[in-house]
Amino acid sequence: MTATVPSTRRLYRRPDRGLGGVAAGIAEHVGVRVGLVRLAFVILSTAGGMGVALYGAYWIVLPTAPGAPRSRIPAWLEYTIAAVAAVAAIGIAAWTMPLGGLFAPTMLACLGGALIWRQATDPERDRWRRLSRTSLAAGGTDRVGRIRLVAGSALVVTGAVLVLARADFTAIRDGLLAMAVTVVGIALLTGPMWMRTMAQLGLERNERIRSQERADIAAHLHDSVLQTLALIQRNAASPREVARLARGQERELRNLLYGTRTASGQLADELRSAAAEIEDAYAISIEVVLVADAPLSPGLAAAAAASREALVNAAKHAGVTTVSLYAEVEPDAVSIFVKDRGVGFDLDAVAADRQGVRGSIIDRIERHGGEVKVRSQPGSGTEVEIRMPLR
Amino acid sequence: MTARVVLVDDHAMFRAGVRAELGDRVDVVGEAGTPADAIRTIRASTPDVVLLDVHMPEGGGLAVLEEIGSSLPDTRFLALSVSDAAEDVIAVIRAGARGYVTKTISADDLADAIKRVADGDVVFSPRLAGFVLDAFRDAPVAPSVDPDFDQLTPREREVLRLLARGYAYKEIAAELFISIKTVETHASNVLRKLQLSSRHQLTRWATDRRIF
Known part of the structure; x- marks a missing residue:
């Protein structure tokens, strides 16, 4: 199912036209001439520098269109101009307006917030939105949320009390009114854009999750299904074998689809599932006997992987139908034995460059501080003993 | 016959x-x-x-x-x-x-x-040997009627381990330099202990298993 997203016109800056491209961008978005927008900014500027502040804010907040021609001004110069303009505007406002002392810090904080928001990457914004939501919604249940809620409320109340106590009311009224009007105006202007950004973030997150799942499934299909299909082709002459392979694969797919097996991170589960897979893949039966269990440390994971390799070797080369796997967790070490009664081999006769046992079993175990003993004689089977100390 | x-x-x-x-x-x-x-x-x-x-x-x-x-x-x-x-x-x-x-x-x-x-x-499959080893594992011995039944001897443990590893009686005898008859005796002793033990661990162990 594919959701069709209506293509929305977004508000972009056009840095290839004019200073920051704000006026041009708005003009294009709203559908009026650039001159009119510029005039509006100029007129607003006479009202206590509001136009300059707005222009600056837009410059910082608005993105450029993807793939749009780059600004004629280099980025560093752009930021410098923005910073100087912002400081100048706030300075003038602080100097001239009756309430400048209050207005300037507020404006600075808003600009800072906008800047941080713009710099943040999508996942970060995402996280912030979640955080702010949980801090309110989960305020009652979550301890951190409760502390945040109390601290925030305390700050707000303190600020309000300070302002009311210090300022004389008639002067503050006009200032507060102007500020409220400005805030509402900005909200109206940029509201739709914010909403759209939120929606887009949600969509992107879902898309990310979905693509990750797809990758997982692809990896799984590669490891199991393709492998099985290859084995089926090789065993096409034997109906019994094909049926067995198909059954094993069916079970595995069921597990994947209906999720009955999860990796528990325990040695016993690891060994059991390795044995089951090798039973399926090589048409042998493995007598698995496990005494006690331990959580899977890196050393034990290596031991499990090496045991798996030993089982594969037995399945491939021993020429038997049953192999024994015994693992015991003792207080200070784990012992694992893989034994078959197959053809066996002469240890000394194995060429030094044969990688199988050396690389995937012995080296792997010794790297983790364990030891391996291989006992084998032609005609009397093979036993691989793996001993891995615990901690 | x-x-x-x-x-x-x-x-x-x-x-x-x-x-x-x-x-x-x-x-x-x-x-x-x-x-x-x-x-x-x-x-x-x-x-x-x-x-x-x-x-x-x-x-x-x-x-x-x-x-x-x-x-x-x-x-x-x-x-x-x-x-x-x-x-x-x-x-x-x-x-x-x-x-x-x-x-x-x-x-x-x-x-x-x-x-x-x-x-x-008696017949010990490797799996039964594993179960028994598990049942008698690291014994913090609780007071019981007959302590003899509550512990495996080191030799019995050895025999059980080899059984669990898939060894036949004959192979165990060769491995431990004892006679097959002795191996059989060890095995039946273990079975008797399992049947007669009033060991605290056995019940606790069984309870543990049921919880899982």
């Missing part, structure tokens, strides 16, 4: 399969599909060996053993199961079965196990 055997399993297909596989190596004198049926058949035919499925409706193999296990001294029980559930297997052994094998056992091994049980020996 071929052993006279009764097959007890609720799956007729399985009974037919075992009967065919064993062929004339044993003398199958009866079959039963339920515990009640089994008790009647076993009483009537007094076989040498009963192949007893652990898991059946109406109480399973345990119900059969509890009913007639002690009243027929010449009939021996060999538990047979697909189950991985340690507590079920241990319960059946404690109720008097002389051994436990899994249903994946080969026909030759099964015939051998039946013969061994008929001769009075």
Whole structure:
């Protein structure tokens, strides 16, 4: 199912036209001439520098269109101009307006917030939105949320009390009114854009999750299904074998689809599932006997992987139908034995460059501080003993 | 002399399969599909060996053993199961079965196990050896009626470990430089300890398993 997203016109800056491209961008978005927008900014500027502040804010907040021609001004110069303009505007406002002392810090904080928001990457914004939501919604249940809620409320109340106590009311009224009007105006202007950004973030997150799942499934299909299909082709002459392979694969797919097996991170589960897979893949039966269990440390994971390799070797080369796997967790070490009664081999006769046992079993175990003993004689089977100390 | 055997399993297909596989190596004198049926058949035919499925409706193999296990001294029980559930297997052994094998056992091994049980020996499959090792693991010995039953000797432990690793009695004897007869003695001692132990651990261990 594919959701069709209506293509929305977004508000972009056009840095290839004019200073920051704000006026041009708005003009294009709203559908009026650039001159009119510029005039509006100029007129607003006479009202206590509001136009300059707005222009600056837009410059910082608005993105450029993807793939749009780059600004004629280099980025560093752009930021410098923005910073100087912002400081100048706030300075003038602080100097001239009756309430400048209050207005300037507020404006600075808003600009800072906008800047941080713009710099943040999508996942970060995402996280912030979640955080702010949980801090309110989960305020009652979550301890951190409760502390945040109390601290925030305390700050707000303190600020309000300070302002009311210090300022004389008639002067503050006009200032507060102007500020409220400005805030509402900005909200109206940029509201739709914010909403759209939120929606887009949600969509992107879902898309990310979905693509990750797809990758997982692809990896799984590669490891199991393709492998099985290859084995089926090789065993096409034997109906019994094909049926067995198909059954094993069916079970595995069921597990994947209906999720009955999860990796528990325990040695016993690891060994059991390795044995089951090798039973399926090589048409042998493995007598698995496990005494006690331990959580899977890196050393034990290596031991499990090496045991798996030993089982594969037995399945491939021993020429038997049953192999024994015994693992015991003792207080200070784990012992694992893989034994078959197959053809066996002469240890000394194995060429030094044969990688199988050396690389995937012995080296792997010794790297983790364990030891391996291989006992084998032609005609009397093979036993691989793996001993891995615990901690 | 071929052993006279009764097959007890609720799956007729399985009974037919075992009967065919064993062929004339044993003398199958009866079959039963339920515990009640089994008790009647076993009483009537007094076989040498009963192949007893652990898991059946109406109480399973345990119900059969509890009913007639002690009243027929010449009939021996060999538990047979697909189950991985340690507590079920241990319960059946404690109720008097002389051994436990899994249903994946080969026909030759099964015939051998039946013969061994008929001769009075015990049969430890690797899995049963693992269960027992688990049950007697790192013993913080609790006070009990007879401490002798509550611990395995180091030698018994060794024998059990080798059994769990898939060694046959003969191979264990060679490995430990003892006679096959001694290995058999160790095995039956372990089984007796398992049946008679009032060990705290056994109950705790079983409870642990049930919690899982």
